[in-house]
Amino acid sequence: MRLLQVHTRQLEEFNGQPAPPYAILSHTWQKHEITFRDISNPDHTSYEQYTKIDGCCRQAAKDGLDYVWIDTCCIDKSSSAELSEGINSMFRWYRQSRICYIYLSDVSADDDPFSDDSEFRNSRWFRRGWTLQELLAPMELIFFDSLWNELNIGRINRSLEPNRAQNLQAAFTHQEHYLNRLGLLYLLSEITNIPRIALDSGDFSQFCAAARLAWAADRETTRVEDRAYSLLGLLEVNMPLLYGEGNKAFTRLQEEVIKSRDDDSLLAWGYRLTPKTQPRLHADPVLAQSPSDFKHCHSFQKLQTEETSPDVPLTTTHSAMTNIGMQMAIPLRPIDSKNRVFIAILRCLIPGTFDHRNHLVLPLVRTKGGDKNHYSRAPGSPPFLIRREKLFSLINNSKLLFTLSRVPALWKLFITKPTSTPIYLRESTPMPPLSTTWRLSKRKECETIGLHIEEVISAGYEIISFYPPWITRRMDYGNCLDLRLGSSVPAKFILIFSRPGETENGRLSFAICISPKARRMTRVKHRSALEFLMEQSRGLEVDMNHHGIQHENLELGEEDSGGHVRRIHSIWFDYMFGDVRVKCKVKESSKGASNGEQEDNKPKGESYVISTLAEQEAAKSWGTGSSDSPTLK
Known part of the structure; x- marks a missing residue:
């Protein structure tokens, strides 16, 4: 890890030894940024973008720190190995920093961030893919305008150190700038669509993979592969970088998540999503094509144990990607056996939907030419919420059981008992129904x-x-x-x-x-x-x-x-x-x-x-x- 000394403006390496306390810069890239090679050039102080580095170093020195980390000049991007190590470690580096300076080059000093059409709300920083982890990982965040003036919106502090608040109170004059100002949390949540609890604490372990991907739904990157690579730390996975693979990078990212933990929320893509084009008339792919497919999953929470998920117990086998498709065990029940349509019950908790009284289900259909345990996503049927009693009634076709479905023990016994044999979820042509004639039709040729x-x-x-x-x-x-x-x-x-x-x-x-x-x-x-x-x-x-x-x-x-x-x-x-x-x-x-x-x-x-x-x-x-x-x- 390289750090920039704020007084000498020279790079120093810390390999195999703990890094000293440092500040870290979050910003959006402009043309002609000062790179690793430029920083060794004595003339780099005359470059236009040097004012960004100079402002960061001056602010760190003011806060009593001797080092800063800036992505433009602290990584040698000409080395693919170093670039890969840096991207896989970046979330951790932001987490371990003492303070993160968020420099908004498109926000002026007289802007009112809380107004509806403010420069702050429309800042490019909120639309870039890499800045998502820079918002969520650091323990402390301070926002600055284009002239390096601290914005009068307060600070976010997530540190758990007992004397941290006292030290900050002594360091700053105005109390309104301390800690987690409620108005700032509401503002950031409204802009980013990230729940306030994740912004406030920095702990998003309760949110499933679909929710974390949803936070990146409206963000963009220059390289298409970076939409996946910028999410490695947020999803707690590591993988090699292969620039040139295009959208396959996002598929590999989801496969790494499947390998690392039991999280079927990746199948929730398409929930409440209005397609930009007409839905496909054949089977959809198993996994999503981009974070935008999870746009409305931003509040999804994961259910991990029997205690937190009495309605939907855990699966009995692990999930894995195979040459056939995604192998998994999941509560699966038929709702239209004649048309070979089934629904899988996903283990997601959606706040505001009466918790376990509603379930997120994914329609599936048997695939053509496959075994009985081969399924694909039902064309034209995205995931949706359904009331537990309604689901129970449709599956069992019984008014008595509809009433008894309110008893959790019966629900677990008849509905959510996991399948003993794993299923394969694949992209394949659905199997057509047995017959294609209208029932009781007077025109038999009208199929x-x-x-x-x-x-x-x-x-x-x-x-x-x-x-x-x-x-x-x-x-x-x-x-x-x-x-x-x-x-x-x-x-x-x-x-x-x-x-x-x-x-x-x-x-x-x-x-x-x-x-x-x-x-x-x-x-x-x-x-x-x-x-x-x-x-x-x-x-x-x-x-x-x-x-x-x-x-x-x-x-x-x-x-x-x-x-x-x-x-x-x-x-x-x-x-x-x-x-x-x-x-x-x-x-x-x-x-x-x-x-x-x-x-x-x-x-x-x-x-x-x-x-x-x-x-x-x-x-x-x-x-x-x-x-x-x-x-x-």
């Missing part, structure tokens, strides 16, 4: 229904989820899907469409529900079609065997800041002779809705449905008193 979605796609909507996974795209039509049903049970097709909109959650979403005797459109808040189906568990009894034009209509509205409807999305579909055509028309609305009473009673900030009498009658068959949508619990 598929064509779903034409080109018009609704052109209106900005996208399919974010669908169920069951047996949906294919017609080769001659880019936006026409073929829906196939098994004949053993009266199954349903659920497709959820979504687009950005001025609503409470920032999106407009609706579901199309189709079955042999049902057709329906409704507004939804679910992001998973399977979740929507499991929560509703019933459909409309509209006979679709009577062919001819049948029309279904839905209208979604967007509000302006004054609460007036400014835009209406008219969505409808026609069913005729085995084809369903979805259409959409967006029109601007005059100030104030035509139905003023409906607008006044509507919850502010939410999209709403203008329903016809037929819609109201149809809604009742879903078991709800509302005229706009089924009850979503």
Whole structure:
């Protein structure tokens, strides 16, 4: 380890011996940074970026420290071995530092960090991948503006030394600058989406791997491999660096996590995630492609023991990546045996969801050409939360057991007993259902229904989820899907469409529900079609065997800041002779809705449905008193 002497401005090496107390610099790289080779050049003090090094050394000397560590000049990046050692050790070096100076070159001295559009909030430092560990690892953090003035937002101190607070209080004049100022923690948590407890203590051992990856979801690096390498210390793993491997680096990172500990939260990627493109119609990969896939997993906590996880016991075998796929033992139960659909119960605790009363589940499907214990992620069905009683009821199909499911002993006995034989989770084509004909259909040759979605796609909507996974795209039509049903049970097709909109959650979403005797459109808040189906568990009894034009209509509205409807999305579909055509028309609305009473009673900030009498009658068959949508619990 090399350190820069603050008085002589010379590098000194400490190999095989304890390093002296030192400060450490966190910053974002600019052009023409002073490197390891530059620091030995007597003219380096004339370089533009020397002011950053000079400010860091002056501040360390003021704090009574003789050494600093700066990544630009303390590592010889021309040596691949030294670079690899430095990156694998960097988290530890930041953790062992006495103090970390966070230098924000794009924040001016007169900035108010707590304002909504402050330079502090929009600083590039919060968007870089390497600075995540620099925020979480050090024991003490101080923020500085571009002129090396300490920002008036307080400090974060995570030290456990008993006399640390007294020493700091004696060293600084204003008490508002000490320790963990509550406002600073709230501000950092709001900007970074990292729970305050992790920012305050620096101890994130209770957070699972998915949560730690979620903290890096919105961060970027210059090299794609660095999105993985910058997370080594945060995930407590080590691995060699192979620049040039691209996205494989992130796959290797997840494999190292699987080797080091029992953490199935890596399978939670895609939770509440709205895809940038239409979901794949074939199996998704086993592991995530980037930290962005975990964006909404930032608060996930891991369950390690029977005492902390009475509902989901530990697995009986270790997990490992093999040439077949990911080998693991996990609570696995069928929910649609005819379609070969199963759900795996992940051992994740999500705060704010009544702890163990809700479970995070991952839909799986048997793979084509594999053994009975070979599964893949169900296409179009991301992980989702489900109430324990609902899950128990669907698996056992018994109202009595639904009631008894509230007894933890029965839950453990019937639901979460781990499989004795490990399963293999792989990326493979799902196995199709046994039959592809409509049950009781009067047209036996009608094995598929064509779903034409080109018009609704052109209106900005996208399919974010669908169920069951047996949906294919017609080769001659880019936006026409073929829906196939098994004949053993009266199954349903659920497709959820979504687009950005001025609503409470920032999106407009609706579901199309189709079955042999049902057709329906409704507004939804679910992001998973399977979740929507499991929560509703019933459909409309509209006979679709009577062919001819049948029309279904839905209208979604967007509000302006004054609460007036400014835009209406008219969505409808026609069913005729085995084809369903979805259409959409967006029109601007005059100030104030035509139905003023409906607008006044509507919850502010939410999209709403203008329903016809037929819609109201149809809604009742879903078991709800509302005229706009089924009850979503």
